[in-house]
Every structure is written in structure tokens, then in C-alpha cells.
Amino acid sequence: MTVETRGPQIAANAWAFVVLTSIATILRVYCRGWVTKAFGLDDWLAVVAQIMFLVFCSYEITGVSYGTGVHFKDIPTENFSHAMQMWWTCEPTYVLTNMAIKASIAIFLHRICIERMHKIVIWSILGLTEVYSLFFFLLFVLQCRPTALFWLRYTPEPPPGICLDATIVAKSFYAYSAISCLTDWTYSLLPITLVWNLQMNIRMKISVVLLLAAGVIASSATIVRFPYLHSLVDVDDFLYSTSDVAIWSTVETGIAITTAGLATLRPLFRSVFGLGSSAPGAGTSARQAGYLQTGSRSRMTGNGGNKSGNRAHGRNRSGHDNNDPDAGAFDLYERPQPSSQMGVTTVVNYGKDHDDPEKGVFDKKSVASSSIHERSGDWDGGSQADLARQHQLHHQPERSAWNITVKKSIVQTRNEDGS
Numbered sequence: 001m002t003v004e005t006r007g008p009q010i011a012a013n014a015w016a017f018v019v020l021t022s023i024a025t026i027l028r029v030y031c032r033g034w035v036t037k038a039f040g041l042d043d044w045l046a047v048v049a050q051i052m053f054l055v056f057c058s059y060e061i062t063g064v065s066y067g068t069g070v071h072f073k074d075i076p077t078e079n080f081s082h083a084m085q086m087w088w089t090c091e092p093t094y095v096l097t098n099m100a101i102k103a104s105i106a107i108f109l110h111r112i113c114i115e116r117m118h119k120i121v122i123w124s125i126l127g128l129t130e131v132y133s134l135f136f137f138l139l140f141v142l143q144c145r146p147t148a149l150f151w152l153r154y155t156p157e158p159p160p161g162i163c164l165d166a167t168i169v170a171k172s173f174y175a176y177s178a179i180s181c182l183t184d185w186t187y188s189l190l191p192i193t194l195v196w197n198l199q200m201n202i203r204m205k206i207s208v209v210l211l212l213a214a215g216v217i218a219s220s221a222t223i224v225r226f227p228y229l230h231s232l233v234d235v236d237d238f239l240y241s242t243s244d245v246a247i248w249s250t251v252e253t254g255i256a257i258t259t260a261g262l263a264t265l266r267p268l269f270r271s272v273f274g275l276g277s278s279a280p281g282a283g284t285s286a287r288q289a290g291y292l293q294t295g296s297r298s299r300m301t302g303n304g305g306n307k308s309g310n311r312a313h314g315r316n317r318s319g320h321d322n323n324d325p326d327a328g329a330f331d332l333y334e335r336p337q338p339s340s341q342m343g344v345t346t347v348v349n350y351g352k353d354h355d356d357p358e359k360g361v362f363d364k365k366s367v368a369s370s371s372i373h374e375r376s377g378d379w380d381g382g383s384q385a386d387l388a389r390q391h392q393l394h395h396q397p398e399r400s401a402w403n404i405t406v407k408k409s410i411v412q413t414r415n416e417d418g419s
Contacts, residue, residue: 006069006243013247014057017254024261025050031268042111043264045104049257052097056253059089060246063239071240077156083239084151087246094249095137098180101256102129105187105215108263118190129183136176143169170232177222177229180252184219214259221252 028046033039060068063086067075075083106126113119144150144163152158195208225248231241 003074004071004240005074006240006247007064007067008069010069010243010246010250011061011064013250014060017250017258018054018057021050021053021254021257021261024258027268028261028264031265035271036267040107040111042104042107045100045107046257046260049097049100049104052093052100053253053257056090056093056097057250059086059093060250062086063090068239068246069243072237075239080239081151081155084154087239087242088150090246091140092137094253095133095140095176097253098256099130099133099137101253101260102126102180102183102187105256105260108260109187109190113190113194115194118194121186121190125183125186129179132176132179136172139164139172140169166233166235170229173229173232174226177226181219181222184215184222184256188213188215188219214262215256218252218255218259221248221255224248225252 025046028043029039032043063083066079066083066086068083068087072080103126106122110119110122113122141147144153144161146159146161149159149161149163153163191213192209195205225245228242228244228248231238231245234241
């Protein structure tokens with residue numbers, strides 16, 4: 001007689017996300033630890049989430065070998081308690097995994113946010129999620145006293161004890177899923193308001209928003225799981241009835257870990273494939289050369305002058321350290337103006353007073369460095385030269401041996417090495 005089973009689907013789904021999440025996490029560790037050299041708390045939490053997810057999947061796959069996904073009547077009596085124990089172990093590890101990955105995402109978003117209200121929203125949602133997750137974790141672990149009664153109550157001689165009504169756990173799971181959806185959608189929609197006002201081309205805005213908002217996919221898995229949560233009260237055929245809950249819980253957590261890892265890989269893609277620049281001709285040194293990070297509304301003018309030099313090597317108005325790789329973990333750049341490649345132009349006019357015929361041999365010489373493309377619009381980098389000329393007009397003697405004018409405009413350019 002053919003045994004109806006969902007076990008192979010559960011196991012295949014678990015194995016698929018073991019591979020996907022492992023690749024995403026390994027690439028994240030490499031990118032953050034070696035490429036940007038800015039391994040932070042969010043990365044540690046992502047690693048913890050991955051470890052917990054591997055534990056979750058290992059118990060889930062082991063449970064399949066004992067009878068998870070099979071009708072109660074088709075499971076040997078000696079295997080049923082083991083399968084129930086594996087299912088019980090999966091639930092708390094699932095909760096702990098999601099607590100870690102949601103905290104990791106919150107810290108990641110907090111790093112690139114500059115608006116105080118955005119930060120308040122992030123921490124408020126995270127606090128709500130973590131507190132309720134802890135409550136749900138304790139509720140599930142302590143629903144039976146003793147704990148082993150959860151998987152031993154179906155044996156011929158169960159130990160004495162008591163378990164909560166299954167409907168209490170099911171309703172708590174509904175609330176947990178609703179809060180999880182709220183968290184995923186908030187963290188996914190927040191980057192839209194964060195990015196949309198930046199001065200970058202529309203294609204770059206869309207790509208950044210889609211990458212940061214990929215958590216909506218994980219939330220979709222949570223929504224799909226809602227209709228199956230009622231199966232948690234089916235204690236007579238628990239392991240088969242909860243197959244869809246097991247599958248979609250794995251999908252939800254696996255997608256969250258994978259997308260959270262992919263969101264940190266832009267520096268790796270840029271260094272390996274030359275991708276991720278926010279403007280043509282802007283390479284890996286775009287931030288040092290003049291592009292600003294998320295939320296900054298001022299412009300840097302290269303290394304010329306104390307003010308611009310400090311901005312290039314210090315902090316911008318958003319509070320990010322421009323030379324801190326951690327600040328560039330996910331670079332979002334403002335485009336100064338819509339233009340193509342730009343360069344540096346320096347013009348020096350010098351010579352002796354041409355009113356003196358005998359001294360006019362060096363009259364009006366000039367040296368100019370070539371530029372790539374002039375930037376459209378006015379450039380405020382020439383203000384220093386203007387001030388210098390005004391100062392010269394007010395303080396210049398009646399007869400000057402030399403007449404020197406220096407004009408310098410500093411704009412974005414691209415080095416020969418592509419940086």
C-alpha cells in the first residue's frame with residue numbers, strides 16, 4: 001500500500017534553503033570581513049541566525065526520517081515520539097533564528113538611515129518583534145509540563161503532566177505571524193522614503209529600493225502560511241496536517257537570511273564585476289572623490305582647501321565616516337548634477353605687466369590641465385578664486401611686477417584604473 005507523505009517536499013525545501021542561505025552568508029562574511037573590512041554587529045547576528053537556521057533544518061530533515069509529513073496511522077509507534085520531538089525542537093530554533101535575523105536587518109537599516117523618525121520606527125518595530133518573539137518562545141517551550149510530555153503523550157504510557165490547549169498556541173502563532181509581517185513590510189518600505197529623494201538616476205533608485213525591499217518576499221511566505229496555522233490544533237494527525245506550516249516557515253526564514261545577505265554584497269559586486277556605481281565613470285573611490293552618502297545634502301570639492309579636505313577625509317553631514325568601510329557597506333550616493341564624466345580644470349594666467357614693453361616677453365602665459373567633460377550648471381568650487389580676485393582688487397598696488405590669476409574648478413572624475 002502506498003503511504004501518503006509530504007516528507008520529501010519538506011526535506012527538499014529544507015535542503016534548498018540550507019544551500020542558498022549558506023552561500024549568501026559566506027559571501028556576506030567575505031564581503032564584510034575582507035572586502036570592506038567592516039564586520040559589524042549586524043553581521044554577527046546574521047551568522048548566529050545562519051547557525052540557528054542550520055540547526056532548525058537539521059531537526060526538520062531528521063524529523064522527516066522519523067515520520068514528519070506522514071499520517072499518524074502510517075508511522076510506526078516507536079518513531080512517532082521521535083518525530084514529535086524533532087518537530088518540537090524546530091519551533092524554538094525557528095523563533096530564535098528570526099529574532100537574530102530581524103535584529104540584523106534593523107541594525108543594517110539603522111546604519112544607512114539619517115532621519116530621526118526613521119530610526120525611531122526601526123527601533124520601535126524591532127522592540128515589538130523581539131519582545132513578542134521571546135514571549136512566543138517561552139510559551140511554546142513551556143506549553144507542556146514536563147516538557148517531554150509534548151512528544152511522549154502519544155506513547156502507550158505517557159508521563160503524568162498537563163499541556164496547554166492547542167488553540168492557545170495556534171492563536172499565539174497567528175499573532176506572531178502578524179507582527180512578523182508588520183516588521184517585514186516596515187523594513188521593506190522604509191528604504192523607499194530613504195532613497196527616493198536622492199539625486200540619482202531612476203534606474204539606480206529602483207535597483208537600490210528593490211534590493212533593500214526584498215524582505216517583502218519573506219513576508220509573502222508568512223502571509224501564505226496564515227491559512228495553514230489552524231492545523232496546529234489537529235493533535236490527532238499533527239505531523240501530516242502541519243506539513244505546510246513547516247514548509248512555509250522554512251521559506252520565510254530562508255528568504256530573510258538570503259536577502260539580508262545579498263543586501264550587503266554591493267561592494268563585492270562592484271570590486272569583482274565593476275557594478276554598482278551610481279553614475280557613469282564613478283568607480284570604487286566615488287565616495288572619496290566626491291559622491292556623498294545617503295542623506296547628505298552638501299557637496300565635497302575634492303582635497304583642495306581645508307574645508308573640502310576635511311569633508312573628504314572626515315565625516316559628512318549625515319554623520320558617516322567617509323573613510324570608514326563600515327559606512328560604505330551599502331553605498332548610496334547622491335549625484336551632484338545629471339551629467340557624464342567630469343574632470344579637473346586648472347588655469348593659471350601669469351606674466352609681467354604688459355604695460356611695460358621691456359618686460360612683456362612673458363606676457364599673459366597660461367597653463368591649463370585638460371578636463372573630460374564640464375559639468376552643467378554653476379560650480380561652487382570657483383568661489384575661492386572669486387574671493388581671491390576680489391581681495392586682489394582691493395589690496396593690489398598701483399604697479400605690480402606680476403599679474404597672476406589662478407582659476408580652479410574641481411569636479412568628479414574617474415581614474416585610469418577605474419576607481
